[in-house]
Amino acid sequence: MSADVAARRGIPDASVARLPGYLQALTNFAERGIGSVSSEELATAAGVSSAKLRKDLSHLGSYGVRGVGYEVDRLSYEISTALGLTQDWPVAIIGMGNLGRALAAYSGFATRGFNVIAVLDRDADLVGAAVGEHRIRPMGDLGALVRDDRLAIGVIATPADSAQEVADHLVSAGVRSILNFAPCVLDVPDDVMVRKVDMSTELQILAFHEQRRTGELDLSAQSTVEGVAL
Amino acid sequence: MSADVAARRGIPDASVARLPGYLQALTNFAERGIGSVSSEELATAAGVSSAKLRKDLSHLGSYGVRGVGYEVDRLSYEISTALGLTQDWPVAIIGMGNLGRALAAYSGFATRGFNVIAVLDRDADLVGAAVGEHRIRPMGDLGALVRDDRLAIGVIATPADSAQEVADHLVSAGVRSILNFAPCVLDVPDDVMVRKVDMSTELQILAFHEQRRTGELDLSAQSTVEGVAL
Numbered sequence: 001m002s003a004d005v006a007a008r009r010g011i012p013d014a015s016v017a018r019l020p021g022y023l024q025a026l027t028n029f030a031e032r033g034i035g036s037v038s039s040e041e042l043a044t045a046a047g048v049s050s051a052k053l054r055k056d057l058s059h060l061g062s063y064g065v066r067g068v069g070y071e072v073d074r075l076s077y078e079i080s081t082a083l084g085l086t087q088d089w090p091v092a093i094i095g096m097g098n099l100g101r102a103l104a105a106y107s108g109f110a111t112r113g114f115n116v117i118a119v120l121d122r123d124a125d126l127v128g129a130a131v132g133e134h135r136i137r138p139m140g141d142l143g144a145l146v147r148d149d150r151l152a153i154g155v156i157a158t159p160a161d162s163a164q165e166v167a168d169h170l171v172s173a174g175v176r177s178i179l180n181f182a183p184c185v186l187d188v189p190d191d192v193m194v195r196k197v198d199m200s201t202e203l204q205i206l207a208f209h210e211q212r213r214t215g216e217l218d219l220s221a222q223s224t225v226e227g228v229a230l
Numbered sequence: 231m232s233a234d235v236a237a238r239r240g241i242p243d244a245s246v247a248r249l250p251g252y253l254q255a256l257t258n259f260a261e262r263g264i265g266s267v268s269s270e271e272l273a274t275a276a277g278v279s280s281a282k283l284r285k286d287l288s289h290l291g292s293y294g295v296r297g298v299g300y301e302v303d304r305l306s307y308e309i310s311t312a313l314g315l316t317q318d319w320p321v322a323i324i325g326m327g328n329l330g331r332a333l334a335a336y337s338g339f340a341t342r343g344f345n346v347i348a349v350l351d352r353d354a355d356l357v358g359a360a361v362g363e364h365r366i367r368p369m370g371d372l373g374a375l376v377r378d379d380r381l382a383i384g385v386i387a388t389p390a391d392s393a394q395e396v397a398d399h400l401v402s403a404g405v406r407s408i409l410n411f412a413p414c415v416l417d418v419p420d421d422v423m424v425r426k427v428d429m430s431t432e433l434q435i436l437a438f439h440e441q442r443r444t445g446e447l448d449l450s451a452q453s454t455v456e457g458v459a460l
Contacts, residue, residue: 108430112434114437
């Protein structure tokens with residue numbers, strides 16, 4: 001193994017978690033026709049300090065050029081490669097309610113190297129119905145998708161009360177990476193990685209800034225917080 | 231203004247961005263019946279170092295108790311208060327395709343203090359149709375929602391090609407906080423805050439770990455990256 005592969009495999013999890021943000025910021029620069037950016041510009045766009053940005057990118061062996069910065073296209077490619085996005089990842093979406101249908105049509109997946117190869121639902125009445133270019137498949141097809149189509153990542157788009165059952169199905173079919181959109185905690189074996197999308201996270205950040213802007217602090221709650229400060 | 235209010239208003243943006251994750255982790259502990267957690271347990275659940283967790287919480291005046299840690303309920307309340315979630319935030323969702331309908335039904339908003347007061351679409355043919363307990367309203371209603379119902383946050387759930395037009399509508403109606411689900415960049419005045427939900431971010435993190443797990447590195451891309459390392 002080359003030193004570079006070793007270095008990449010050793011990228012700290014916190015740095016990995018920031019790479020998609022850098023990639024998104026770079027994509028935005030590219031869309032505006034910008035060919036190179038300073039680390040300060042990229043850091044500001046991604047919402048981190050430039051010191052942290054430079055440190056994160058150093059794990060990829062990317063250091064930029066003094067006075068020039070980073071080439072947008074090249075750095076995008078390097079981050080994509082580090083994240084494994086230069087190969088296509090087969091993805092299945094389970095749960096064909098509104099959210100599952102929205103995800104099946106979401107253009108942001110395809111541009112990031114995620115190939116939705118199947119959509120499934122446990123409701124037998126829905127099986128066979130069309131969703132975009134797909135037909136809804138039964139849960140029993142998961143095993144074949146893993147075996148024959150290299151299905152790697154399962155996306156759970158069901159309500160919270162059926163998410164655990166779907167996770168169990170995915171795990172027993174051999175899927176070890178799960179993206180959970182249901183607002184609940186999943187119980188899975190240690191070798192299965194679950195990431196969760198909480199769609200209210202960004203709303204909470206907006207609320208903080210709205211509160212600061214309007215100055216409408218709840219002063220009764222306020223005094224309670226002061227009372228318990230240790 | 232008390233020292234505590236001043237301190238809270240000065241919470242660094244990066245800390246604010248991590249508070250929803252702590253709140254989510256605390257909610258998960260509470261759902262499992264756990265009443266108190268150490269800073270190490272909470273930090274692990276939220277995916278940060280315990281030093282960073284303690285520093286973030288110190289901005290709230292929350293320091294935990296040596297040997298006991300944090301009370302789950304109390305810390306949840308303190309974080310909710312700091313984020314402004316102890317008051318209800320009126321939210322409108324614009325774009326009643328699959329994503330908009332999924333968001334209108336998303337239970338995770340209500341439990342976080344976000345009250346969906348209206349759903350809108352620019353398609354006149356959809357206006358008046360039922361979505362859950364709502365009727366779809368026309369874009370022209372935005373001004374009245376801001377004036378009469380204190381609408382604070384607009385959620386854009388349209389395709390990318392109409393998101394800018396919707397953002398312009400929101401801004402001219404007086405909305406200054408926008409959550410954008412469309413995979414595109416919005417051009418807004420400086421006093422308007424836009425947060426973006428990129429639903430592929432977590433998929434990218436899963437892909438990185440899948441790649442590391444399977445060891446299926448693309449070695450041709452690999453050597454190119456080595457070639458450009460500076």
